Structure formats: C-alpha cells, structure tokens
Amino acid sequence: MTSILFEIKNSIAFITLNRPEKYNAFNREMALDLQEKLDQCEKNIAVRCVSITGAGKAFSAGQDLAEVIDPNGPGMEKILSQHYNPIIKKIRDLSKPVLAAINGVAAGAGANIALSCDVVIASENASFIQAFSKIGLIPDSGGTFFLPRLVGLQKASAIMMLGDKISAAEAERIGMIYKFFPATTFVSEAEKMAVILSQLPTRALAFTKEALNKSFQQNLVQQLQTEDTLQQRAAATNDFKEGVAAFIEKRKAEFKGD
Numbered sequence: 001m002t003s004i005l006f007e008i009k010n011s012i013a014f015i016t017l018n019r020p021e022k023y024n025a026f027n028r029e030m031a032l033d034l035q036e037k038l039d040q041c042e043k044n045i046a047v048r049c050v051s052i053t054g055a056g057k058a059f060s061a062g063q064d065l066a067e068v069i070d071p072n073g074p075g076m077e078k079i080l081s082q083h084y085n086p087i088i089k090k091i092r093d094l095s096k097p098v099l100a101a102i103n104g105v106a107a108g109a110g111a112n113i114a115l116s117c118d119v120v121i122a123s124e125n126a127s128f129i130q131a132f133s134k135i136g137l138i139p140d141s142g143g144t145f146f147l148p149r150l151v152g153l154q155k156a157s158a159i160m161m162l163g164d165k166i167s168a169a170e171a172e173r174i175g176m177i178y179k180f181f182p183a184t185t186f187v188s189e190a191e192k193m194a195v196i197l198s199q200l201p202t203r204a205l206a207f208t209k210e211a212l213n214k215s216f217q218q219n220l221v222q223q224l225q226t227e228d229t230l231q232q233r234a235a236a237t238n239d240f241k242e243g244v245a246a247f248i249e250k251r252k253a254e255f256k257g258d
Contacts, residue, residue, distance in 0.1 A: 003030035005055065006037050011048040011198040011257075013041045020056025025064035026109060028074050031083035038090040048257045049198035050094065051190065052117065053101040062108025062131065084109050084141040088116045092213055095206035097197045101190035102126040102168070102177070112143035115150065118209060120177040121193060122168040123186035128176065130160045149216070150176050201239035202257035207231075 005016035015037050017024040024030075041047045054060055067073045074082065091098050091113070100117035107129040114120055114128070130147070132139045139147070139160050148156035151174045159166065168180035181189040197205070207230040214226050234240055239255045246253035 002033070003027070004033040004037055006040075008044070008047060010195065011046060012194045013037075013044070013047045013050045014194075015041075015050060015052045017052070017054040017060050019064075020054075020058070022064055023058035023061035023105065024054045024056070024110070025061040026083065027064045027067045028079075028083060031087065035086050035090060038087070038094060041096065042090070042094055045257075047096060048202045049097050049099065049194050051099045051101055051194040052113075053103050053190065056104070058104040058110075059100075059102045059106040059114060059126065060110025061105065062110045065135075080140055084113070087113060088142045091116045092209075095209070096202060097200075097205050097209070099190070099194050099197060101186075101194075102128075103186065105129065107131045109141040112139065112141035112146065115146045115176070116142050119193065119197070121186075121190060122171065122177055122180040123183045124168050124180055125183045126168040126171075126180070128166040128168075128171050129163060131163055133161055133163045145216075147176070199255060201234075201237065201243065201255045203237050204234045204239060207234050 001018065003017070003019050005014075005018045007014045015034070017030070017034075019025060019027075019030060038050070041050045063079065068076065068079070097119065098117040100114040100120045102114055102120065102122035104123070104125060105127050106114045108131045111128045111130060130139050130143060132143075138144070143160070144156075147159065150156075151159070155174060158164070166174075166176065168177070171177045172180050211223070211226055211230055215223055218226065238258050239253075242255060243253045
C-alpha cells in the first residue's frame with residue numbers, strides 16, 4: 001500500500017497521507033514520497049491548488065518512533081535534514097496555495113507541517129499537539145518559526161513546553177488555524193475551499209506567498225520594495241486584466257492562472 005495517495009482533479013492536487021494504521025506517522029518512504037508529490041505539483045501547470053489531508057482518524061502523528069530507534073534506520077542526523085526540512089521548504093516555495101485539511105490529530109512534525117501551509121482548516125474532532133517535550137526533544141519542522149508568529153511568543157512557548165492538546169476550536173480562537181468545521185461537513189467544506197483557491201488568480205497568490213515569506217526577514221522599507229516589484233509582476237498577468245474587466249463589467253471574473 002502506498003504511503004501517499006495522489007490525485008489531480010479540477011486543477012486541484014489532492015495529497016492524502018496514507019498510513020492510517022500508524023496514524024499517518026512519517027517514515028523515510030512517506031517523507032520522500034511527499035517531497036516527490038510536492039515537486040510534481042510545482043512542475044504541473046494544470047495544478048492550481050494543493051490540498052493535504054490524512055487517511056483514517058489522524059492527520060499525522062509526526063515521526064514514526066519505531067524508525068528512530070531502528071539501528072538500521074536513517075538516524076536523527078538524517079531525519080530532519082533529509083525528511084522534514086525539505087518538506088517545509090517545498091511547501092513554502094510552492095508557487096501555488098497549499099491547503100492543510102486537518103481531519104484528526106496533528107502531532108509533532110505532523111502539526112508543524114500543517115502550520116507551514118498557506119491555509120489551515122480543521123474538523124471539530126481535530127487537535128494539535130506539540131508532543132516533543134514528552135519524549136525529550138525540541139519542536140522541529142519549522143514549529144519554532146511558525147507557531148510564535150501565529151499565536152505569539154508566550155502562548156507558543158507554553159504550548160511547546162507543556163505539550164498541551166489544542167482543540168480545533170481553541171486553535172481557531174488563538175489564530176493557529178484559519179477555521180474549523182463540524183465533522184459531518186468537514187470533507188465537503190475542505191473541498192469547497194480547495195475549489196475556491198484553485199479558481200483564484202494563481203500567479204497573484206504565488207506573489208502574495210513570496211511577499212509573506214520575505215516579510216519574515218525584511219524591514220518595512222525592504223518589504224515595501226518587494227510589494228512594489230511583485231505588484232508590477234501581478235499587474236502584467238492576464239488574470240489582472242480579466243479581474244479589472246470583470247469588475248468594470250460587473251460580472252464574476254474567470255481566472256485562468258496566467
């Protein structure tokens with residue numbers, strides 16, 4: 001059974017973490033497969049949105065600890081540098097919006113992969129756990145970068161050190177995620193949101209993502225220059241022309257992603 005399910009439908013790439021018997025915990029095969037699928041999404045011009053979710057009851061329990069203690073396994077010196085860090089970089093560099101649809105528990109690296117995505121939504125049954133302190137490790141996979149920027153230093157520090165389970169409702173309340181939905185409608189709501197993202201001006205969303213990425217490293221003057229540069233690129237797209245024409249003609253814009 002493949003550890004990653006992959007389907008492209010209506011300009012959306014649906015990626016499903018598929019080790020349900022292990023709560024979609026990552027091993028080397030699954031991590032490398034996810035990297036490959038993200039690369040495919042970047043290269044395929046037909047893909048205008050990527051949606052990531054989990055099979056079964058969990059989104060992802062993080063690292064499969066059986067692999068960590070396996071003497072023939074990759075070892076901690078490779079797990080971050082070869083497995084998780086490339087995943088986070090590929091998600092942030094992907095020139096298309098990435099939606100994380102958190103169907104169940106997202107723990108450890110699973111939680112932080114989710115938080116690196118552009119839009120994060122969750123089922124009411126989902127939860128987020130920075131489980132690292134429970135086994136003597138530090139948060140990784142970009143967790144120490146993204147979480148304090150989402151919820152503030154004090155809240156992030158407590159969540160990470162105490163290892164509290166954060167419900168979907170609480171995650172929305174503190175700004176960790178965008179929205180949560182009832183379990184009965186979550187799948188349809190997630191697909192609906194992916195459709196919306198796939199029908200927006202894809203290059204403008206990519207430029208927005210690039211600007212947000214740079215905002216973590218630049219001062220205000222530098223960021224204003226970045227906005228100026230990227231806005232000129234956005235204004236040169238066909239989708240911008242269509243958006244203006246639709247506004248003037250009082251109709252819904254039909255963006256093509258170019």
